[in-house]
Amino acid sequence: MQSTRQNKICRLIQQDMSDIFLREMKPVLGQSLISVTEVRITPDLSIARVYVSIMPLGGATVDGTIALIRQNTADLRRRLGQREGKQLRIIPHLEFFVDDTLDYRENIERLLKQ
Numbered sequence: 001m002q003s004t005r006q007n008k009i010c011r012l013i014q015q016d017m018s019d020i021f022l023r024e025m026k027p028v029l030g031q032s033l034i035s036v037t038e039v040r041i042t043p044d045l046s047i048a049r050v051y052v053s054i055m056p057l058g059g060a061t062v063d064g065t066i067a068l069i070r071q072n073t074a075d076l077r078r079r080l081g082q083r084e085g086k087q088l089r090i091i092p093h094l095e096f097f098v099d100d101t102l103d104y105r106e107n108i109e110r111l112l113k114q
Helices: 004-024 062-071 073-084 101-113
Strands: 033-041 047-055 093-098
Touching (some): 004 047, 047 062
Antiparallel strands (some): 033 047
């Protein structure tokens, strides 16, 4: 169970990371559409696990895009720090994971229809 502070920081990071992917990281990550679906943070606020949904466009793949995101983790953390430096004393380390809940949901629906 997350505390109120953890929930607030998760929402804040989710909004800012979505904006960073949308506006600032397009030249680096290509044309893939990336949305931040969920953020979970540890109780000591030191590690944020960011779950992203990736829609690859322009010949990109999901694996290639998540690899690019992980290569640019330091830059993403720096950009997050520039936005949230006044509200967070320490910017958490970022870990990125592919959120495959939509694929899982589609698979369940397909199995139920059979």
